[in-house]
Amino acid sequence: MKIRKRLNSQEDTYKLAKIISEYIFPGMIIGLSGDLGSGKTTFTKYFAKEISVKDVLNSPTFTILKTYKGKLDLYHMDVYRLEGIGYDYELDDYIYGKGIAIIEWCEYIDIMLPKDILKISFKFIDETTRDVIIEGSDKYEKIVEEISDRYSD
Secondary structure: OOOEEEOOOOOHHHHHHHHOOOOOOOOOEEEEOOOOOOOOOHHHHHHHHOOOOOOOOOOOOOEEEEEOOOOOOOOEEEEEEEEEHHHHHHOEEEEEEEOOOEEEOHHHHHHHHHOOOOEEEEEEOOOEEEEEEEEHHHHHHHHHHHHHHHHOH
């Protein structure tokens, strides 16, 4: 299932993160894509807050991976620098772990990811507005349906 939504403010991004956080489960994978500054890390910060992460979350651009404790462990990855590297970097324990994996620039490691993930693509419109495409099948379809039902543009 695939839907499009418009986020008109950071509050809208927070609402999206909040809805998704209500459906967390061990092994959840959220793939984020979009240009620099489009909202990937902002979404992740809001999501982390909603799953009770107390640490300050920032982008793991240079470290690739940061882990946080919350209701479930959160594995926050920024794989921008891994384009074309693929399996040479050992992320499987986190992608397929018992926590929640949020992967910024997920398209760069598509080959490593299962088919069934929740994907959110952010498109920068202006300083406060983003268009997002949210897609998921199988275990993520209910989340996409819930966003569609509860989130109005």
